[in-house]
Amino acid sequence: MEMFFWIIGAVIVVAIFLMVKAKYIKHKLFWVLIFIFILLFYISFVLSGISKSVNLTTFEGLKTASTIYLAWLSNAFDNIKTITGELIHMDWNINRTSDSSMNTLNVKR
DSSP states (O other): OHHHHHHHHHHHHHHHHHHHHHHHHHHHHHHHHHHHHHHHHHHHHHHHTTTTTTOOOOOHHHHHHHHHHHHHHHHHHHHHHHHHHHTTOOOOSSSOOSSTTTTTTTTOO
């Protein structure tokens, strides 16, 4: 019976340890996701303005770069919206023909 209490105690300690670690991992994951989001924002901002040779040291250059980036971002979201709309309207059923020789699900009887 004494061994049973030791096992229960060990399970409780391990559970508490895992909960604390999960909280730490959740917090760490949040900051990693924030970092990735900022990095992607920076890379997309630089790449969207690189083709126009924008000078980022002046106010006019920042204004132009921001306009280009927002137009690029708007176009990206519009493309995602279009693709999603097209996917929704697609026929996702299995193609079945009335001709049994063309039917891939043909079962011999």
